[in-house]
Amino acid sequence: MKRIILSITALFYLSTGLAQxxxxxxxxxxxxxxxxxxxxxxxxxxxxxxxxxxxxxxxxxxxxxxxxxxxxxxxxxxxxxxxxxxxxxxxxxxxxxxxPEDTTSSLRYFVDKQLTDTDRTTKPVKAGGRYFGYLPYLSVFKLPKDLENINRMVSYAVVELLVSPGGRLADFKVHIFSGESYHRVFNMSTNMPNEEDKVFTPATLNGEPIGCRIMIRCWIDNYGGIMMP
Structure with missing residues (x-):
């Protein structure tokens, strides 16, 4: 019995020492x-x-x-x-x-196909959810110096992501809207720092993968960044 106890004690200290x-x-x-x-x-x-x-x-x-x-x-x-x-x-x-996602969501989804009443669709899904999962795309954008003084009360941003049928980030844009007529588009790099930010579960149409655009309406903060409501 003494030997068994000593062996167990030795194993305990060994595993503790190996713990990181x-x-x-x-x-x-x-x-x-x-x-x-x-x-x-x-x-x-x-x-x-x-x-x-x-x-x-x-x-x-x-x-x-x-x-x-x-x-x-x-x-x-x-x-x-x-x-x-x-x-x-x-x-x-x-x-x-x-x-479930309802009409209060900041995200909208569009496919380049006229849909019929019998079509069955699923939207693209991002690991990380509809808030945290999209923060990497928002965090890489800052207003340029010539727009730093834009009136936040009448301005907003729209992040546009194109997800390919293969579930890859294929295009990335940020739209800035202000007042009744101002609209400027910024083409962003799809070469995101983390590989997982390039990957989605693609949208489907009648069970087949299809390309889909995700549009995310955002606020412009006081630091020139953008954020979801």
Missing amino acids: ETVIRKHRLTDEITEKISVLKSDKATRQGLYQAVNEKNIAIASGNFENDKKAGVWHYYNPKGHLLQNYDYTNKKLLFEA
Whole structure:
């Protein structure tokens, strides 16, 4: 019995010694959202363990876990009020839940085909949900200097994303509208910093993948950035 206890004790200390220590790193994702990322103490570039993104009201809009710097298991995504928008299983690359979308949504979807009453369609889906999943496209845009003084009260932005039938980001534009007639288009690079920001579950028409444009109406903030309501 003494030998068994000694063996168990030795295994406990061995596993403890092999466990990787982590620390929390904070990072501003946007002006309103802060990331809390568990990283290895020995290598702060490697994400390991719990991840959370919280807004200024300390409401989590994303939570999940990293394993060896990759998203693993089920992640949960919320809107700024804390309502669940999506559960996504990164280990099995599977959408588990997507909240219904109604007319109050900031997103609209368009296909280059005249639809009939009998057509069956599905919209494109972004891992990360309809709020957090689209933040990377908003965060790369800032108003140019010649538009910094634009009247925010009569101006807004529309982010336009083209998703190919293969589920890839094929085109990316930002439209700025102001007053009754001003409209300017900015062509953005589709070479996003993270590979996952180039990937969608494509729209379908009668069970077949089809290209689809996503239009996202946004506000222009005081810093020249854009954000969803």
